[in-house]
Amino acid sequence: MESATAFYSGTEVIQRSISVDDTLTIKAGNVHSVYEISQCLQFINSNEFKKVALQFPDELLGDSGAVIKALEEGTTTKIFVLADTSYGSCCVDEIASQHANADCIIHYGSACLSPTSRLPVLYVFGQQPVDVAHCYDQITKCSQDSEEPVLLMYDVVYAHAIDELERLLHSTHPGVIVSKVNASPSTSSNSYRASDAVKPTALDDEHTSKDLSQDKDNSSSLLSKDNITDSSLSVDNTATNSASSQCHFGRTFTLADNCTIDDYAVFYIGSEGRTLTNLMMTFNKCPFYTYDPRTQIYRRETLNVNRALMKRYYLVEKGKDANVVGIVVGTLGVRDYLAVIAHLKEIIKKAGKKSYTFLVGKLNVAKLANFMEVDVFVLVSCPENSLLDNQEFYKPVLTPFEMELACNRAREWTGDYVTDFRQILPGASKHVPLPADNTPSETDVSLITGNLRTLGTDDDTESSVGDAKAVVARDNMAITTHSSAGEYLAGRSWRGLEQDLGNTPVTKAVEGMKGIAAGYANETDEGTQV
Template sequence: MTDVFSSSCEAVLQRTISVSFISRSSHVGNLYQIDETCQFITSNQFKKVALQFPDELLPDAIRVSAEIEKQTKAKTFILGDTSYGRCCVDEVAAEHVRADCIVHYGPSCLSPCRRLPLLYVFGKKPIDVQQCATAFKELYPDLQSHVIILYDVTYTHAIGDLRTLLCDIYPNVVVSLLKTDHSCVAELKQDSCVDTDHIDSQDDRVISKFGRQFSVKAGQSVDNYGMFYIGQEGLTLTNFMMTWNHCAFSSFNPETHKGRVESVKINKALMKRYYAIERAKDASVVGILVGTLGVANYLTIIEQLKDIIHKAGKKSYMFAMGKINVPKLANFLEIDVYVLVACPENSLLDSSEFYKPVVTPFEMELACNKHREWTGEYVTDFRDLLPGGSSYVGFPEPDQSAVEEETTDVSLITGALRTCSTTSTEILKSTSESSSLVPRNQTLTVANTNTAASFLSGRSWQGLEPKLGQTPVMKAVQGQRGIAIAYEEEGVGNKDASTPLQKS
């Protein structure tokens, strides 16, 4: 009877799968760059290799894995369901199988990793370079236009040909290169044929951001350039547009073969983020969401967030729950706002469907650090907020000699007065008391307040009432048997239920 609803367990265990090896001259072998991957593994003598695939490439994972094992004699492990975003390298899953290295396939945010040697295989998505150049000429008819070309990593293979078609006509066009600062990367697969000599003269200022490197002419800034992006609309483009929000963006979609001026109003998007900052200022309880375990310095930014939240007079709780969604975060009603620690592309989460807003570490710092002001600059990479980063702003240090002053302002959401309780006396007092032992006075003892417990005590429904000592003790009795739709005892004594059905 069970075989009607499910397959036999024994048949599943005895099932065999025939795997056809990939021909070296086939399209799939060229797409996944099998020969280059095998050379990377054999030259470094890796024995266990973790292959990380995004969901759309998983159908080819078995064939790629079999061909790599055939050529290298190494043991491969397929990482399918990643812990967080598909663009991030899942070093935690690779360490579970004690892998010697990771081969990451498909799109990537190029966030720095520090644990295992890494090889990127971006693949080669099809693109018509001639149509891309034509769309660029239509969007920028002025041959003296200052434009920076950015692109999705899956189109790296075609950037060299595009540069050949444009740079002779447009002398002020700058083509970005893929450049990472991974300390454990043995090789970074680029295959782009881009001439690094054009990065430029010594007078030009070189900028490295999000794994891209380009140069701007001396005396100019990035804001003086337009941005031309090659790829589909998505998180990568949104991240670029939010970071360089003073630049005019246009894009070319290789799938639709069309170029367009990006008409998304950045000011409107920034105002939505500013609203989230105001919610963070009003919050008294903050939840720190761990959205990555592989990006370098993620533990450092978590400790920094905990420190500034405490100094701002707020309470923080930390959550590690993998891929976040609305039901997961709805379980913690006492949290007023969440701050997500993730890679730059996954940090800009649209929290309109969530019960409580989800902000970035930069937005949380704006809410807590009075020395950081809203200037229109937006930071999506949390590494820039750390000491030594390009956007680091120190938190005001408590002054023992200064008189404690509480600054207040008006909430733009509720209209109520709120106190910025970065009180130096409380911080100094807490640090001094924690290092000494004092006898407790029973008559003056005050219980420590717990934010979550206070929230629970103020709720209208606090769970089932235990009523200890009020309920009489009774012997256990046998309950109903069967399934909920029709218990065995149901229908007994019921005339309608006991009457058999008549055949028509």
């Protein structure tokens, strides 16, 4: 097995290729139906947009030329394709679109449906093929295998077939709950599904009951006629005696009377990937059955969720041990990302730790390897991109929920897991207020290192400015911690380039080498200058 490395030679970087799965691309004759060209044109022309950005994931870029050609036949609007996304392809890249002064974005392919705030967005999921009759047979098998009632969920690329599937289930399996994919409308701009005649009606999950009481003028546009509430952010969503309508990750469903989602088995239509992992971690008390339309394989997922949760709790312990925390901005499009960054800074500071914010674009091992003075990183990203495999990274990468578990003494580990960082913000149902400022700091033993550690800061903390260290006195015990990454940097043998201002002689500028680093024009094959 090859080991991952954070450093590459120049030749490797230039010659390295990226494998793209082109099995999802379609034939030119199916462009109008699969990419819903008529709905896209109606969205563009009815809103009189002058400049439209098209966003494709890597696996669908092969169809971008045919899509642009089909759109240009029905509109005079200027249309362009985003060459690359700033972060994950499932998120709407509003920043790149704004750089090109786009009026709106049409997002194609799989989407995490995270709420946006800057530009109008049209979601076109792409109608990937699915054998509805065969899928119906597998749901029937699932309802027979499972002792719990069944909740049907699916990848958004199969949303086009759900209405037909629901009609078949209604007559024979009325107990199967079918979720519906919705794009959440935003307050300053609208998000739409191409298959919807009007924007979907659902409670905007940015607004809580407190917000709605302060802004009654917007309440009519945020509440649906079915009284749908977003359970992830409602202030009080405890068990109710009536049917419970919920919205999770852009998917709405109505549970039976006196039931919670933990009482259901989840049947998921789609391939293995981040969407399935996100759902399994969030609904970790539910058994999962999956059906992959591409392979037509039905199976009971045997992933040991408890083991996965324990791995994530190990990261929480690493967060408690950390002295320097790096907040990595993994999105500039998901709404409230600035609010959660501010929230993280507050809880990290009150826990007696130092935090630094990093904006590095798409995350990889090499980028984070440049900051070895940071003990742990916390990634602010959409739910589907926040759960990273930490095996390749030199330092652990936590989610905001895990970092709060490490820093907020009032939050306890219950086994429930939160991947959407907006749920831990004030006003959300998963929010846990910080302890009062006069609460004394706590000292315990690390489960990883066995060393004593303290969580929180005391008013009587004595700081030694000269040696850049902070000594916390508690119960005749002194605990020494790094006060900043500057101390770590001061102890390194190499600290980077030094300007040496005033001591460097001025020299005449001369013509340098031409070409690229892999082979300059004035170099021979052996690498010597000629």
